[in-house]
Amino acid sequence: MVTGHNGRVSIGEELLEERRRRRRAGDPRLTDADREIFRRITTGDLADEFQAALDADLVNDPLLGGHDTDSDA
């Protein structure tokens, strides 16, 4: 924590720290169940299926994936 010359945290540092905390907390609209779904997709049991779906987008959409989709996945 950065403090000013009087030893107190500056207003700017307070605002930045609040912003950092909000950002790291994730989307406040999500339920706990939503967060668990997101975790399963990115690092859990559904990660392989998620990657397969992303790869399929490149194969199925030539604009997105280009011609050489094998190497652009």
Next chain:
Amino acid sequence: MIDEYLAVSVLGGIWPDGLPDEDLGLPASRHWRLLQRVHAPGSGQLSRILDELSPAGRQSVRYPHPEILQVLDPRPLLDEAASIAARYGAGGLLVAETLAAGLTHGHQLWFGTARNVGQALARIAADLHIDLHVTEPA
């Protein structure tokens, strides 16, 4: 600049080790791929579980909270992306736009898994002096 994995992670409140504590951007074509999961689901387990998202969960993917990540406006990146695609023969919009975004925003690209990087992107990023980071071991 982050990929789909990291976008979903940070929206869910998981901030991977090493990811810089600064504003994050998601290229529009990568947001498009996330939107496909919501709007054009398949028939597998992934689709079934995504169907269980609350309305707020779907909104979170469709309209990411701007304090957490920004979906980048693709228009200012298009010319650079087209130039990259033409010069390297990189082909697709996903790779070209991601590289253009990396060139424009900090020369760093962050991925949640090595599987989502791709050979062409890695090769061209190195040539353009764009740093690639993966937050989990390959």
